[in-house]
Amino acid sequence: MQFLNARSAAAWAAIALAAGSAAAGELAAPQGTPVLAIDGAISETNDGSRAVFDLAMLEALPAASFETSTSWTEGVQSFTGVTLAALMEAVGATGTGLRAAAINDYAVDIPAGDWVAGGPIVAYLRNGETMSIRDKGPLWIIYPFDGNPEYQSEVIYSRSIWQLDRITVTE
Amino acid sequence: MSELLGRQRNRSRFLTGVTVFALALCLGLVAGLGWVVKRQLTELESASSDNLQWTLSQAEVEYLRMTLAIERAADGTGSLSEARRRFDVLYSRMATLESSTAFDALRADPGLAESLQRIREFLEGGVPLVDGSDAGLRNAMPELVPAAAALEPDIRALGLEGLAIFTELSDSRRDQLVRTLLLMAGVLGVLLCGLVLVAGILLGLARNSSRRSREALETAERLRTIVETSLDAIIVTDAAGIIREFNPAAEKVFGLARSEARGRVAAELILPEESARELSGGLLAFWDEDRRPSPEERHFELAARHSSGRVFPAEFTIDRAEQDEGPVFVAVIRDISGRKAAEAGLTQARDRALAGERAKAEFLAVMSHEMRTPLNGLLGTMELLRDHSLTETQSDLLDRMQSSGRLLLGLVNDVLDLAKFEAGKMRSEVRPFSVDRLVEGVVETAAPLAAANGNTLSWSWTGPSVDAVLGDPRRLRQVLLNLVGNAVKFTRGGSVELEVEAVGPQGAELEFRVIDTGIGIAEEHMDRIFEDFETLDSSYAREAGGTGLGLGIARRLVRLMGGEIGAESEPGEGSLFWLRVPVRPIDEAPETAAPARPARPAPRKPLDLLLVEDNEINRFVARAMLEAEGHKVTEAVNGRIGVDCAAAHRFDAILMDISMPEMDGPEAARLIRAGSGASARVPIIAVTAHALPEEIATFREAGMDACISKPLEREVLMETLARIGSGGLAPAAVMPGPARMIARSNRTQSQAAWKTMAVGKRWQLRPDTVFIRDGRVQIIRLAIGAGQPDNSAGGAS
Numbered sequence: 001m002q003f004l005n006a007r008s009a010a011a012w013a014a015i016a017l018a019a020g021s022a023a024a025g026e027l028a029a030p031q032g033t034p035v036l037a038i039d040g041a042i043s044e045t046n047d048g049s050r051a052v053f054d055l056a057m058l059e060a061l062p063a064a065s066f067e068t069s070t071s072w073t074e075g076v077q078s079f080t081g082v083t084l085a086a087l088m089e090a091v092g093a094t095g096t097g098l099r100a101a102a103i104n105d106y107a108v109d110i111p112a113g114d115w116v117a118g119g120p121i122v123a124y125l126r127n128g129e130t131m132s133i134r135d136k137g138p139l140w141i142i143y144p145f146d147g148n149p150e151y152q153s154e155v156i157y158s159r160s161i162w163q164l165d166r167i168t169v170t171e
Numbered sequence: 172m173s174e175l176l177g178r179q180r181n182r183s184r185f186l187t188g189v190t191v192f193a194l195a196l197c198l199g200l201v202a203g204l205g206w207v208v209k210r211q212l213t214e215l216e217s218a219s220s221d222n223l224q225w226t227l228s229q230a231e232v233e234y235l236r237m238t239l240a241i242e243r244a245a246d247g248t249g250s251l252s253e254a255r256r257r258f259d260v261l262y263s264r265m266a267t268l269e270s271s272t273a274f275d276a277l278r279a280d281p282g283l284a285e286s287l288q289r290i291r292e293f294l295e296g297g298v299p300l301v302d303g304s305d306a307g308l309r310n311a312m313p314e315l316v317p318a319a320a321a322l323e324p325d326i327r328a329l330g331l332e333g334l335a336i337f338t339e340l341s342d343s344r345r346d347q348l349v350r351t352l353l354l355m356a357g358v359l360g361v362l363l364c365g366l367v368l369v370a371g372i373l374l375g376l377a378r379n380s381s382r383r384s385r386e387a388l389e390t391a392e393r394l395r396t397i398v399e400t401s402l403d404a405i406i407v408t409d410a411a412g413i414i415r416e417f418n419p420a421a422e423k424v425f426g427l428a429r430s431e432a433r434g435r436v437a438a439e440l441i442l443p444e445e446s447a448r449e450l451s452g453g454l455l456a457f458w459d460e461d462r463r464p465s466p467e468e469r470h471f472e473l474a475a476r477h478s479s480g481r482v483f484p485a486e487f488t489i490d491r492a493e494q495d496e497g498p499v500f501v502a503v504i505r506d507i508s509g510r511k512a513a514e515a516g517l518t519q520a521r522d523r524a525l526a527g528e529r530a531k532a533e534f535l536a537v538m539s540h541e542m543r544t545p546l547n548g549l550l551g552t553m554e555l556l557r558d559h560s561l562t563e564t565q566s567d568l569l570d571r572m573q574s575s576g577r578l579l580l581g582l583v584n585d586v587l588d589l590a591k592f593e594a595g596k597m598r599s600e601v602r603p604f605s606v607d608r609l610v611e612g613v614v615e616t617a618a619p620l621a622a623a624n625g626n627t628l629s630w631s632w633t634g635p636s637v638d639a640v641l642g643d644p645r646r647l648r649q650v651l652l653n654l655v656g657n658a659v660k661f662t663r664g665g666s667v668e669l670e671v672e673a674v675g676p677q678g679a680e681l682e683f684r685v686i687d688t689g690i691g692i693a694e695e696h697m698d699r700i701f702e703d704f705e706t707l708d709s710s711y712a713r714e715a716g717g718t719g720l721g722l723g724i725a726r727r728l729v730r731l732m733g734g735e736i737g738a739e740s741e742p743g744e745g746s747l748f749w750l751r752v753p754v755r756p757i758d759e760a761p762e763t764a765a766p767a768r769p770a771r772p773a774p775r776k777p778l779d780l781l782l783v784e785d786n787e788i789n790r791f792v793a794r795a796m797l798e799a800e801g802h803k804v805t806e807a808v809n810g811r812i813g814v815d816c817a818a819a820h821r822f823d824a825i826l827m828d829i830s831m832p833e834m835d836g837p838e839a840a841r842l843i844r845a846g847s848g849a850s851a852r853v854p855i856i857a858v859t860a861h862a863l864p865e866e867i868a869t870f871r872e873a874g875m876d877a878c879i880s881k882p883l884e885r886e887v888l889m890e891t892l893a894r895i896g897s898g899g900l901a902p903a904a905v906m907p908g909p910a911r912m913i914a915r916s917n918r919t920q921s922q923a924a925w926k927t928m929a930v931g932k933r934w935q936l937r938p939d940t941v942f943i944r945d946g947r948v949q950i951i952r953l954a955i956g957a958g959q960p961d962n963s964a965g966g967a968s
Contacts, residue, residue, distance in 0.1 A: 072271070104233055104260050133259030134266065163263065 027091070030054035035138050036122070040099075040169035043092030051091045055124060055138070062086045064121050068146040071157060072136075079142050081123035085115040088169070095169040100141055102163040103133065109170075110141070110159050119143070122164065136162040183376075190369055197362035204355035211348045223273055227333045230268060233261045234326045238319045245312035254308070255301050262294050268329075276340050277333050286325035293322055404504040408437045410461075410497050424485075424506050426478035437502070443476045455489075458500070463491045475504065483508045532590050539587045543580065547881065548788030550576050554885065555795045588724050599731045603757055604644035606637060606681065610671060613651045621659040621667060626687075628659060630669035637673040640681070640754035643732050647752060650725045650736070654685040654748045657721065662689030665745070678756050680734075685748045692740040700738060701726045725750075777801045778823040778892060781850065783813030783839060784858070785831040789881070793826065793858075796885050802892065810834030810842075818848030824892065825850060827875065829859040837873035844874035856891060 027046035032054035039050045046052060061082040069076045082090075088098070093115075101107040114120055120143045124130060131137025140162045143151040150156075237257035243249025268274050269287060277283050296318070300311045398405050404421035408414050417432040425432070425441050432440060438447045454471050457464040468489075475485035488503040553573050561569065610630050621628035651669070658667040665688035672682045692700060701722045729736040734752030780802050784790045794804045805822065807813035811834040817825060825843070829836040840855050857870045857878040867878055879887050 072267070074270075103256060104229060104264070106229070133256065134262040136263045136267075163260065 027051050028057070030057055032056055035124075036165060036167065038087075038091050038093075038167045038169065040167075041093060041095035041171050042169050043094065044090065055130070058082050058087075058122065058124055058139075061090055065125075066121075066144040066147055068142070068144050070142065070145065070160070072162070076146070078125075078127055079121060079123040079140070080125035080128070081121040081139070081142075083115075083117065084110070084120045084122060084141065085117055087122055088112075088115045091169070093169040095171050097170050099168045099170060100161050100164055101166050101168070102161055103165050104163060106161060106163075108141075108159050108161050114143075114159070118148070120159070133163060139164040186372075190365070190372070194362065194365055194369065197358060197365055200358045201355060201362060204351060204358060208348065208351050208355065211344060211351060223337050224334060226264070226267065227330050227337075230261070230264045231326050231330050233257065233264050234319075234322065237261045238316075238323075241312065241315055241319050244309070245316050251305050251308055258294075258297055258301050262298075265290055265294060274333075276336050277329070280332060280336060283329060283332050283336075286328050289325050290322055290329075293318055401503075402505075404502075404506075406432075406437060406441070406502045406504065408500050408502070410458075410500070412436050412438055412458075412500075414440065415499065421504070424477075424504065425475070441475050441504075443474055443482045446474045446476075449473065457491070461498075464489060472507070475506075484511045535586060535590045539583045539590070542583050543587075544786060545788065546576060546580050546583065548786075548792060550580070551792035552788070555792060555799075558799055585721065585724065592724070592727050599646065599733070600643045601641050601755075602644070603639060603641055606640060606671060609644050609648055610651070610669060610683075613648060613655055614669065616652060617655040617659055617667075620656065624659055624662060625664040626659050626662050627666045628655070628669075629666075630671065633670050633672040635673065635678075636671075637678045637681070637754075637756050639757045640678075641757055642681075642752065642754040646728045646732055650728050650750060651683060651685075653721045653725045654683075654750070658685050658687035658689065658746070658748070662687045662745075665689060673756075674751065675753075679753055680751050681754050682749060682751045686745065687747075688745040691742040691744050691746050692738070693742050694740075697738060697740065701736070777803065779803045779805075779821075780892075781805050781807060781813065781816055781820075781822040781825040783807040783810060783816075783825065783831070783836065784828040785809050786828075789828070793888075796888060797892075800889055800892070810836060810839030813839045814842045814846070814848075817843045817850035817853075818846055821849035822853055824853055825855045826858050827855050829857060829870070837870060837875070840870075840873040840875045 027044050029046050030052050034052045035055055036053040036058065037047070037050050038053070042051055044051055058081070063080055064083045064086075065078060065080040067076050067078045093112075095112060097109055097111040099107055099109050110120070120141050123140045123142050124138065126135075126137075126140070131140070140160070141164055142160055143156050145151045145156070237254070237260070240249055240254040240257040244251050244254040265287070268277065269291070278287065297315065300308050300315065398416070398418045401418060401420050404424040405416070405418040406414055406421055407416035414432050414435055414437050417427070417429045419429075421427075421432070422429055427440070438450060442450065450473070454468075454473070457468055470486070470488050472484060472486050474482050476482050484507050486505045486507045489500055491498050491500050550573065553569055553576065556569060557566075614628055614630050618628055655667065655669060667685065667687045667689075670684040670686065672684075674680050674682045726736050729750050729752060732752045734750060736748070736750040738746060738748045740746040777800075780797060782790060782793055782797070782804050784793065784806070785808050790806055790808075794806065797804050805816060805820070807816050809831045810827075813825070813827065814834070816822075827836040827840055831839075834842075836857060836859070840857075843851055843855065854877065855875045857867075857875045858881060859870075859878060870878060877891055879891055
C-alpha cells in the first residue's frame with residue numbers, strides 16, 4: 001500500500017512536473033544520453049526545432065503499462081512506457097500524424113487518430129527492464145494488441161516499431 | 172397396413188439419418204479444411220507481413236553500415252559511438268534472424284547455419300570490445316576491420332540463399348494451399364452433390380406427400396360426399412360414446428341438428444332407456460372389451476328414439492376404426508319402420524292365407540269324416556240286412572248299394588289321405604314284417620276284382636327271396652293295392668303279375684313290379700299319371716271311376732318311405748309299374764296272427780255286454796250284430812254314463828268307443844279300472860279307428876285289454892267276444908304289443924273277407940284298407956280338429 005502510495009505520489013509529481021513544463025512553454029534539456037528526438041509540427045522544443053528526450057525525461061512523463069503478445073516476441077510480454085498521446089501533448093504536437101523512424105532507418109507512419117488514451121505507448125521497459133540496442137531497444141512503439149481487438153490487424157502491426165530513435169510530426 | 176406404413180417410416184428414418192450423417196461429415200470436412208486454409212493463409216500473411224526479404228536485405232544493409240562505421244572509426248573519420256551503435260543494430264538484427272520462427276527454414280540449411288555461426292562468432296567476439304573502453308576499442312580496430320570485412324560472403328549468402336529458400340518455401344506453401352483448396356473444392360463438390368441429392372429426395376418426398384395429401388383430400392371429399400348423401404344415418408363416436416360426426420341423414424332420422432348432437436353421448440341421445448339397457452346387457456360387449464366387433468356382432472336391430480320421443484325400430488351396423496387419437500366407432504343406422512310394417516303386413520297376410528288353407532283343409536277333413544260316419548252306418552246296416560231273408564232281386568240291389576257305398580268310401584278316403592299329406596301329418600313307420608305275407612294279402616284283396624275282369628293275378632319272387640325286413644308295411648300295402656288295383660281295373664281278360672326282387676347291396680331295397688297286359692298308357696301321358704286329379708280319358712277310366720288321386724297318393728307314400736316309383740308302358744301292350752323302397756333285412760319276421768282261422772267257436776255263451784258309443788247308428792249296428800248272436804247289450808252314450816253303468820252292474824265285457832263327448836274312452840276305462848265298481852275288473856275292448864301303435868299303447872295304459880277296429884266286422888267282433896266268453900281274453904295275451912295286435916287284426920279281417928268272397932259273395936269291403944284309412948282319418952281329425960267341440964267330431968269314432 002505504501003509502495004502504491006509512493007508510486008502514486010511519484011506519478012502525481014511527474015504529472016505536475018510535466019504540466020508545469022508544458023505550462024512553462026519549454027522543455028528541459030536532457031541530462032543523460034538522448035534516446036529520442038522529436039521534430040516537425042511541435043510547439044515545445046529544447047534543441048533548436050527539436051525536442052530531445054533522455055530516458056529520465058520519458059520516465060517522468062505519465063507512464064502506462066500493459067501486457068500483450070506480439071508477432072516478434074515469444075509469449076506474453078509486459079511493456080511500460082509513456083503513451084504516445086501524452087508524449088505528443090508534451091511536445092505540443094499539432095500535426096495529423098507522425099513518422100517514427102528506427103536506428104536502422106526503418107520508418108512507419110502513425111496517424112494522429114491513434115494518439116489516444118489506451119492507445120499505443122512508447123515503451124522503455126520490457127518485462128520490467130530497459131532494452132539495449134542489441135535487444136531491439138531502447139524504445140518501441142507498441143500497441144496493446146491483446147487488450148483491444150481492433151488493434152489485431154496487419155495495418156496496426158505494421159505501425160509498431162522497435163529501436164525507435166526519432167519521430168517527425170507531420171502537418 | 173399399419174405395419175407396412177411403420178416399415179416405410181422406419182426406412183425413411185434410416186435414410187434420413189444416413190443422409191444427415193453424411194452431410195454433417197462433409198460439413199465437418201469443409202470446416203476442417205477451411206481452418207487449415209485459414210492457418211496457411213495466416214502463415215502466408217505473416218511471412219509477407221514480417222517481410223522476410225526486407226529483413227534479410229536489411230541485415231546486409233546494416234552489416235555494410237557497421238563495416239563502414241568501423242572503418243571510419245579506425246581511420247578517425249568516424250566516431251566510436253557510431254561504430255558501437257551500428258554493431259548493436261546488426262547484433263539485434265541477427266538475434267532476430269536466429270530466434271524468430273520465421274527463419275526456421277533458414278537455420279535448417281546447413282550452409283546458412285555455418286554462415287550464421289560465423290556471424291555469431293564475430294558478434295560475440297566483438298561484444299567485449301564494443302562494451303569496453305574507447306581506448307580498448309580503438310586499439311582493436313585493426314583486427315576488427317578485416318574480421319568484419321571477412322563476413323561479407325556469409326551475409327551475402329544469407330541474402331541470396333535465404334531469398335531462394337523463402338521463395339521455395341513460399342512456393343511450397345502456395346502449392347500446399349492450392350492442394351488444400353482443391354481438396355476443399357472436392358469436398359465441397361461432394362457436399363454439393365449430396366445437397367443436390369438430398370434436395371432431389373426432398374423434392375420427391377414433397378411431391379409424394381403432396382400427391383398423397385391430394386389423394387387423401389380427394390378420398391376424404393369422396394367419403395364426405397358419401398356420408399352426406401347417405402340415406403342411412405351415420406354417426407361416428409369416440410371410445411367414450413361421444414358423438415363426433417352426425418351426417419344429414421342422421422339429422423333427419425333423429426330430428427337433431429348436427430351441432431346439437433356433437434359432443435353428446437350417443438346412447439343417451441338416440442336410444443330409449445330400454446334399448447340402452449339392452450346394449451349394456453351384451454350387444455356392445457366388444458365396446459367394453461375394447462376390441463373390434465366380430466362380423467356377427469356388427470349387425471343388430473334395436474329400438475331407437477327420435478328427438479320428438481317417438482321410438483322406432485332401427486337396424487344398426489357398427490364397426491370400429493383405429494385412429495391416431497384412439498379408436499372410433501362408426502354406426503350406420505337405418506330406420507326400418509317401413510320394412511317392419513311391411514313384414515308385419517306380410518306375416519299377417521301369410522297367417523290369413525294359412526288360416527284360410529287350414530280352414531279349407533279342416534272343412535275338407537271334417538266333411539270327409541262326417542261323410543264317413545253315415546257311410547259306415549249304411550254299410551254296416553246293409554251287412555245286417557243280409558241276415559234277413561232276401562229275394563234275389565233284393566240281394567242284387569243290396570249288392571249294388573254296397574258297391575256304390577264302397578266306391579264312395581274309397582273316394583272319401585282318398586281325399587282324406589291327400590288332406591293329411593297336405594297337412595304334413597303323415598309319418599313313415601319302421602317295424603318288422605313279412606314280405607311274403609304282405610304281398611299275399613295284396614293279391615288276395617285284389618283277387619276278386621281281377622276275377623271279375625277275367626284276369627289272372629299272381630305274384631312271385633325274382634331271385635332269392637327276402638322275407639323278413641324292417642319297413643313300413645302299411646304304406647307299402649296301400650301303394651301295392653293301388654297299383655295292383657289299377658292293373659286289374661285297366662285289364663280285361665289278361666294277366667296281372669306282381670314281381671318282387673331284392674335289389675341293392677345286401678338286399679337293402681325291395682323292388683316291386685306290377686306288370687299287366689292291359690290297355691297301356693300313351694307316351695305323352697306318362698309324365699302326368701302321378702299328378703293329382705289326373706284321370707286319363709279312357710273308357711276304362713270312366714268306367715272305373717275314381718278321383719285320380721290314387722297314383723299321386725302312391726307317389727307321396729313311396730317318397731315318404733324314401734323310395735321311388737315309376738312306370739313304363741306300351742299302349743295296347745300293357746304297363747309296368749315299379750316301385751323301389753329301402754328296407755332292412757332282418758333274421759325273422761314277427762309272429763303274426765293265428766294261422767288259419769278256426770271255425771267259428773261254438774257253442775257260445777251269451778254275454779252281458781256294455782256298449783259305450785256316442786254315435787247312434789254305430790250303436791244300432793253293434794247292438795244288432797251282438798243281439799243277433801244272442802248277447803245282451805246295455806248302451807251308454809258317452810264315457811261318463813259308461814263309467815256309471817260299469818259301477819252299477821257287473822258286465823261280462825265292455826265295448827268302449829274311444830272318441831266321445833263328455834268323457835272319452837281311455838279316460839272312462841281309467842276311471843273304471845281305478846274305481847271299485849261292479850265291473851272294475853272285466854275286460855274292456857276298445858272299438859276304434861285309432862290304429863297307430865302309440866295310440867294303442869295309450870289304450871293299454873288306460874286299462875283296456877283288446878282293440879277292434881271300426882266299422883265293426885261281425886266276424887271279428889264275434890271272435891273276440893267268443894274268446895272272452897271262453898275266458899281266452901287274458902289281457903297279456905290279447906294286447907302283447909301294438910304291432911302284433913294290428914297285424915293280427917288286419918290279417919283276420921282280410922282272411923275273413925277272402926273267406927266271404929270264396930263262398931260266393933260278389934262284393935267285399937276291403938277291410939284292410941278301410942281299417943288303415945280309417946285309422947288315418949282319425950289321426951287327421953284329431954290333429955286338425957283339436958279345439959273343436961267334441962260333439963262335432965266325435966260321432967265317427
